[in-house]
Amino acid sequence: MLDSLPLPHPLPVRDGDGRLRRAAADDADAIIALLADDLISASRGDSVSVDDRPAYAAALGEVIGDPSNDLLVVESAGAIVGTFQLTLIPGMSRRGSRRLLVEAVRVRADQRSAGLGSAMMRWVTDVAAPGLGASIVQLTSDAARTDAHRFYERLGFTGSHRGFKFTVAPR
Numbered sequence: 001m002l003d004s005l006p007l008p009h010p011l012p013v014r015d016g017d018g019r020l021r022r023a024a025a026d027d028a029d030a031i032i033a034l035l036a037d038d039l040i041s042a043s044r045g046d047s048v049s050v051d052d053r054p055a056y057a058a059a060l061g062e063v064i065g066d067p068s069n070d071l072l073v074v075e076s077a078g079a080i081v082g083t084f085q086l087t088l089i090p091g092m093s094r095r096g097s098r099r100l101l102v103e104a105v106r107v108r109a110d111q112r113s114a115g116l117g118s119a120m121m122r123w124v125t126d127v128a129a130p131g132l133g134a135s136i137v138q139l140t141s142d143a144a145r146t147d148a149h150r151f152y153e154r155l156g157f158t159g160s161h162r163g164f165k166f167t168v169a170p171r
Contacts, residue, residue, distance in 0.1 A: 002067065002068070002069065002070040002086060002088060002132065003067070003070075004131065004132070005070070005127070005128055005131055005132070006127065006131070007020060007021050007022055007072070008020060008021040009021075009123060009127070011074055011082075011116065011119045011120065011123065012114075012115055012116065012119055013074065013076040013081055013111055013114065013116055014110065014111050014114040014116070015076075015077075016076065016077070017076070018074045018075060018076040018081060018082070018116065019074065019075050019076070020072055020073070020074050020120070020123060021072065021073060021075060022064065022070060022071070022072060022073075023060065023063075023064060023070075023071040023072060023073045023083070024064075025057065025060060025061060025064075027060075027073055027080055028053070028056055028057050028060050029053075030073070030079070030080035031056070031060065031071070031073065031080065031083050032052075032053070032056050034080065034082070034083050034106040034107075034108060035104065035106060037106075037108070037109060038106065063085060068087060068088050068089070069085065069086065069087050069088075070085070070086045071083065071084075071085045071086075072084055072085075072086065074107075074116060074120065076111075079108075080108075081107065081108040081110075081111045081116065082106065082107045082108065082111065082116055082117070082120055083104065083105075083106050084102055084103065084104060084105040084106070084120060084124075085102070085103040085104050086100060086101070086102060086103075086124070086128060087100070087101040087103065088100055088101075088132055088134065089101055094135060094136070097134075097135040097136060098132065098133050098134040098135060099134060099135075099136050099137075099138055100124065100128060100129045100132060100134035100136070100137045100138070101138055101139065102121075102124055102137060102138070102139040103139065103140075105117065105120065105121070105139070107120075117151065118151075118154075118155060121152075121155050122155070124137055125137050125155070125156075137157075139152070139157070140163045
């Protein structure tokens with residue numbers, strides 16, 4: 001279903017034009033680097049390690065192979081400068097509303113504070129959500145990400161809920 005989204009889509013980047021598109025398997029290394037270039041993610045184990053690459057590559061394949069999920073990247077001058085994951089969730093609450101979940105929003109350090117993150121999220125709220133019939137866009141953000149919270153609030157998101165997570169021990 002997410003394959004119906006109008007992509008590629010132009011987005012502004014610091015020094016010109018970027019292009020929002022679906023991630024492909026060969027984008028794995030750039031996506032891993034974006035995830036690892038974040039102190040909170042790094043503290044959870046996201047790293048650019050050759051030992052971890054197979055796990056990331058398998059996860060990327062699973063995400064892009066699932067019709068309810070999509071991983072998008074922003075490309076500029078042949079390099080990946082931003083990424084996020086979308087998951088469309090059918091639901092019973094809100095009279096059977098669909099929710100569009102946004103995860104793992106990352107912008108490369110040299111592209112931050114130039115409007116790219118805002119453009120990415122505006123595309124989600126103005127194009128993707130209505131195009132998919134979603135009545136709500138939701139995301140979670142680590143409690144320590146106070147700058148990110150201000151960013152999302154500036155875009156009109158409200159901190160209306162409190163999230164909980166449970167880490168399952170590996171078998």
